[in-house]
Amino acid sequence: MPTYHPRFFSQNDFDGLVAIIETMIVTTDGTAVDAHGAAADVDRYLSRIESPALEQIRLAIDAIDSWYMPLLLNFRFGRFRDLPLAQRRAVIERIIHPSGLFKAIAAVRAGARDAARTLKLLASIGYYGSEAGIRITGYQPVEERPRFQALDQTPRAHPDPFAHSDPVPGGGA
Amino acid sequence: MRAEYDLVIVGSGAAGSVLAYQCIRTHPNARIAVLERGKRVSPRDFTHDTLDMMARVYKNGGLQTSKDNDIVFAQGQAVGGSTVINNAIWIRADLDRVLPEWERQGAVVDRVALDAAYAEIESALHVEPIPPGMANGGSEFFLRGCRALGIPAEYLRHNRQDCLGCGWCNFGCRYDRKTSMLVTYLPWAERRGVDIIDGCRDLRIHHRDGAATTVEFTGVGDAHSPTARTTLKAGAVAVCAGAIGSSEVLLRSGINPNGRTGMHFHALGGVLVSADTAAQVNGYDRIGLTCIAHASPDYLIESYFTPPAVFSLSVSGWFEEHFQRMCRYPRFAQAGVMTATDPTGRIRINAKGHVEIDLVFSDRDVRRLKDGVATLARIFLAAGATSVIPATYEGLEFRTEADLALLDQRVHAADDLLLGSAHPQGGNIMSDDPRRGVVDSRFRVHGFRNVYVADASVFPTNIKANCQATVMAMAHYAAGMVLS
Numbered sequence: 130m131p132t133y134h135p136r137f138f139s140q141n142d143f144d145g146l147v148a149i150i151e152t153m154i155v156t157t158d159g160t161a162v163d164a165h166g167a168a169a170d171v172d173r174y175l176s177r178i179e180s181p182a183l184e185q186i187r188l189a190i191d192a193i194d195s196w197y198m199p200l201l202l203n204f205r206f207g208r209f210r211d212l213p214l215a216q217r218r219a220v221i222e223r224i225i226h227p228s229g230l231f232k233a234i235a236a237v238r239a240g241a242r243d244a245a246r247t248l249k250l251l252a253s254i255g256y257y258g259s260e261a262g263i264r265i266t267g268y269q270p271v272e273e274r275p276r277f278q279a280l281d282q283t284p285r286a287h288p289d290p291f292a293h294s295d296p297v298p299g300g301g302a
Numbered sequence: 303m304r305a306e307y308d309l310v311i312v313g314s315g316a317a318g319s320v321l322a323y324q325c326i327r328t329h330p331n332a333r334i335a336v337l338e339r340g341k342r343v344s345p346r347d348f349t350h351d352t353l354d355m356m357a358r359v360y361k362n363g364g365l366q367t368s369k370d371n372d373i374v375f376a377q378g379q380a381v382g383g384s385t386v387i388n389n390a391i392w393i394r395a396d397l398d399r400v401l402p403e404w405e406r407q408g409a410v411v412d413r414v415a416l417d418a419a420y421a422e423i424e425s426a427l428h429v430e431p432i433p434p435g436m437a438n439g440g441s442e443f444f445l446r447g448c449r450a451l452g453i454p455a456e457y458l459r460h461n462r463q464d465c466l467g468c469g470w471c472n473f474g475c476r477y478d479r480k481t482s483m484l485v486t487y488l489p490w491a492e493r494r495g496v497d498i499i500d501g502c503r504d505l506r507i508h509h510r511d512g513a514a515t516t517v518e519f520t521g522v523g524d525a526h527s528p529t530a531r532t533t534l535k536a537g538a539v540a541v542c543a544g545a546i547g548s549s550e551v552l553l554r555s556g557i558n559p560n561g562r563t564g565m566h567f568h569a570l571g572g573v574l575v576s577a578d579t580a581a582q583v584n585g586y587d588r589i590g591l592t593c594i595a596h597a598s599p600d601y602l603i604e605s606y607f608t609p610p611a612v613f614s615l616s617v618s619g620w621f622e623e624h625f626q627r628m629c630r631y632p633r634f635a636q637a638g639v640m641t642a643t644d645p646t647g648r649i650r651i652n653a654k655g656h657v658e659i660d661l662v663f664s665d666r667d668v669r670r671l672k673d674g675v676a677t678l679a680r681i682f683l684a685a686g687a688t689s690v691i692p693a694t695y696e697g698l699e700f701r702t703e704a705d706l707a708l709l710d711q712r713v714h715a716a717d718d719l720l721l722g723s724a725h726p727q728g729g730n731i732m733s734d735d736p737r738r739g740v741v742d743s744r745f746r747v748h749g750f751r752n753v754y755v756a757d758a759s760v761f762p763t764n765i766k767a768n769c770q771a772t773v774m775a776m777a778h779y780a781a782g783m784v785l786s
Contacts, residue, residue, distance in 0.1 A: 155622040157629070174353040178363025181656040185371070218621070225620060242695060242717060243371045249624075250615060257628060258352045258611035266610045266631035268586050271350055271468045280466050284345060284478040287463070289490035290426045295327050 133169045136176035142187065143172060145194030146251060148210035152217040153252040154262075167255030167262070174254070189247040193220065221248065303497055306535035307333045309785050310517045311542055312505060312551055314338035314498060315383020316770045317757035317777040318542035319483035320423065323491040324781030330494065332785060335534060337502040337519060339547070340379035343386075345485065348474035352611035355473035359386050366546075368659045373571060374722040375659060377544060380474075381500050382484030384544070387472050388724065388770060389591035390480045391604075392429045392459040394420050395765040395772045407762035408733035410743040412779070419778035420771060427461040427481040436467050437592040439583030440635025444605040447685030448595050453677075455595040458604070467588035472608060502532075507539050507555040513751045514539040538752040540745075540784050542777065545569075545726035548759040549649035550657045552730065552740070552747070559748040562740045566731045567647035567661055568764050571723025572640035572671050574606065574616040576627075577682035578689040584632050586610070595637075595681065601674035602766065603681070605637040616720065618697035627691070635682065639674030641667050642764035645728045659726075663716040672713055676706050693720035725769045730759040744783040756780035 135143035150164035175183060194209045209217060223231070225245045231237050256262040263270075271277055309325060311318045314336045322336045343358055356364040361379035368375070378384035401411055423429075434441070434457060441457075448455035465479045478485045492498055501521040508516045518533045541548045549564040557563065585607035595603040607613075610631055617627050617634075627634075647661030663671070679690040679700045690700040696712045699705070713719060733739025736748040741760050747753040756777050758769050765772050 153621065155625055157622055157626055170353055174357050174363065177357035178365065180362035180365040181654075182362065182365040182367060182371075222620075239370070239717065246371075246695075246720075249620070253614035253624075254353060254611045257614040263610050266613075266628050268610050268631060269584070271470070274587060277466070277468075282466065282477055284476075285464055287478070287481060287486045287489075289493065291327060292490075292493075295330070 133165065133172075135169075135172045137172045137183075138175075138187070138190065142190045142194065143168060144210050145190050145208070146171065148217060149190070149193065149221070149248055150252045150255055152214060152221055153248060154256045162256055163259065163261055167252070167259050170259055171251050171255040185243070186247055186251070189244045192244065193224070193248070221245070224248070303335070303499055303532075304333055304534075307335045308537040309334045309540060310534055310536040310538070311336045311540045312517070313383060313541065313543035313547060313757065314381050314488060315378065315483060315542065315544060315757070316385050316773040317544075318383070318540070319385070319487040319491065320774045320777040321540055321542055321756055321781055321784065322496050323487045323494075324778050325785045326491050326494045326496050328781065329785050334491075334495070335497045335499060336488070336491070337505065337517065338381050338383075338498065338500045339502055339505070339543070340381060340383075340500065342381040342498070342500040343474070345474060345476050345478055348476035350468070350470050350473070350609070352473060352609055359474055361547075366659075368661050370662065372716050372721055373569070373659075373661060373663070375546065375569070375726055376722060376724045377546065377726070380484075381498060382482050382488060384724070385482040385770060386474050386484050389471055389768075390460045390462050390482070391591055391768045392424065392461050392771045393767040395767050400763070400765055404732070404762045407731065408735040408738055409731070409762050410734065411776075415779050416775050419775040423771070423774050423778060427486060428463040429459050429461050432457045432460050432589060432592050436465050436589050438469065438585045438588040438590055438607045440579065440585040440607055441592040441605050443577070443579050443583060443635045443685050444593055444595075444637055444681065447681035447683070450684035451681060453595050453597050453681065455593055457592060458594050460589070462589075465589060469586045469588060469590055469607065470609060471590060472612070505551055505554075507541075507551065507557060507753065509555070509557065509750065509753070512749055514753045538754065538784060540754040540756055540780075542755070542757045544757055545729050545759040546649055546657060546659060548755050548757055549729040550651070552755070553649070553651050557747060557750065557753060559740055560736055562738070564649035564729050566645035566762070567649050567659070567729040568643045568645040568727050569647070569661060569723040570602070570640050570642050570725035570727070570764055570766060570769070571663075571721055572601070572638055573675060573693050573719045573721060574636055574638045575675055575678045575682070575690060575692045576617050577635045577685075577687035577691070578630060579633055579635050579686065580688045582632050583635055585635055586632070597677045598673065600670040601639050601641045603637055603639055603674060603678050605635070607636050616693045618691050618694055618720075620697070623697070635687070637678055637681075639671055639678055640725075641670040641674065642766045643667055645731065645763060647728070649729045663721060668713070668716055668719070671719060672709050676709055679706055694718055695720065725758075727758045727761040727764055727769065730755045731762040732760040733762060745780045746783070754780065754784045756784065
């Protein structure tokens with residue numbers, strides 16, 4: 130695995146994000162996704178922006194990787210990332226579709242939905258924003274589209290349409 | 303940069319750019335500065351990389367949400383504002399409906415002047431109908447469904463010239479074919495002597511005895527290593543930072559006449575619906591937002607498409623189901639249903655010092671969106687879609703008309719939909735009654751001699767259309783009052 134030093138997440142949270150992406154992006158042929166690379170892209174992106182949402186993202190990752198997870202797995206303590214894939218999936222499924230008290234208390238349910246959406250956001254933009262993820266969708270990059278080869282891609286100039294009809298600067302308003 | 307300006311404009315988007323240009327046209331000797339929070343990014347540096355561009359040209363990196371996280375507000379933050387990242391769609395507001403509605407709120411706008419403003423800008427930006435040959439492959443599929451159901455639909459008008467159809471309009475046009483403010487009004491204004499200053503953070507308007515005196519900000523520098531504070535003397539200040547940003551600037555500056563600043567915020571927003579066409583339509587190639595269907599006055603339906611990363615967020619489903627859908631990406635067509643909220647929202651600065659967008663889609667709004675989603679699903683099914691997937695939390699899928707009953711069974715509240723808006727409005731609404739509005743009909747903030755607001759935040763009620771055309775026309779119209 131390539132070395133990457135996270136800028137936005139702590140190393141622990143970054144490792145948790147890698148595990149989340151591995152769990153959420155499920156290829157149908159069983160091919161492993163480059164979750165580490167996708168997580169690194171997400172980390173780089175988040176390190177460049179300012180948003181009140183960043184706090185919630187940190188909280189969501191931290192919560193799932195530590196204190197929230199035991200509540201969802203019958204008080205089994207440990208790290209999300211250390212669980213087998215099937216159990217990780219069970220944790221995320223319980224966040225997506227909470228049951229019992231988690232479902233009954235509206236605020237908890239809403240919080241779980243926010244967390245689920247956050248996980249999908251991070252996993253999806255990380256993976257489907259990456260070169261590998263883009264390719265797997267069948268998207269064809271602009272420069273590879275046959276019709277683009279023949280197009281003049283020179284930036285277009287847009288001259289001021291009133292440059293010659295308006296009063297001359299310095300000539301008085 | 304000078305130390306003193308006759309006019310300082312805050313914001314370089316659709317409103318600020320047109321205002322700056324119009325003011326310098328009519329007052330060629332005026333000293334005008336445009337201050338922009340985002341950075342100036344050359345189109346040559348735009349990439350076809352979603353995360354890179356979201357970090358560089360989107361407000362909050364694209365992660366700007368309502369207080370309850372239910373609505374994502376997509377806005378630009380760069381020189382050129384949202385015009386850099388919008389779909390370049392040009393729709394005039396229905397002034398026969400809008401202006402009488404505004405007048406009842408105490409906002410009097412000259413219809414003739416506004417019509418003239420639209421016309422002039424349309425000429426300057428080369429507004430024309432989207433050529434069908436440049437529309438993405440899902441557009442004709444969408445129109446086919448509309449025709450089958452007898453729903454009037456058409457190609458929209460846009461401000462692009464010789465578009466190449468790369469499909470990355472929402473991440474900046476690297477070929478300068480979209481006539482955004484970055485490549486039109488701003489350089490035109492600059493050549494006439496307007497100073498454009500980017501990277502202006504933590505901006506405050508200082509005022510005394512009902513008059514703005516100076517504008518202070520931190521910049522220019524990297525976002526995470528701000529340089530020293532800069533103070534400019536200002537003869538007048540026009541705030542054009544958008545429906546959310548303008549309220550923020552005014553509130554942080556203590557400009558809050560009768561406690562109205564940030565009130566009456568509203569939006570045009572809604573939900574995306576994806577349709578599996580069972581054919582290779584390659585919706586990512588050519589223009590994404592192309593057509594409109596006139597199905598109901600309660601909602602708008604516009605066809606749309608976007609590159610994979612953002613598409614992945616709008617397609618419901620989890621785990622392998624989501625992956626399978628993503629693998630069919632070139633076979634999807636997409637469209638959005640938007641409805642107008644009432645002006646009941648509010649922009650605040652919260653205890654942590656963050657901007658708080660307090661807006662919810664009411665039960666009525668959710669009902670309208672559900673009606674719109676059902677209509678859109680029928681359009682796609684009539685066109686031959688094998689599966690229609692609205693952006694819902696529960697991951698609904700319609701394969702037949704009968705499946706539409708799921709909407710009522712599974713969608714009850716705004717939280718059940720994945721909502722977004724690129725058309726926030728209000729917050730500093732226009733009314734000559736100071737108990738109701740923040741600005742008067744001359745765009746001047748009540749109680750201030752030289753502070754103006756001239757963007758979508760002054761719209762008293764929802765224009766129920768994509769905003770940029772009306773924002774530009776209103777800014778053009780405001781120019782004669784701001785620097786008169």
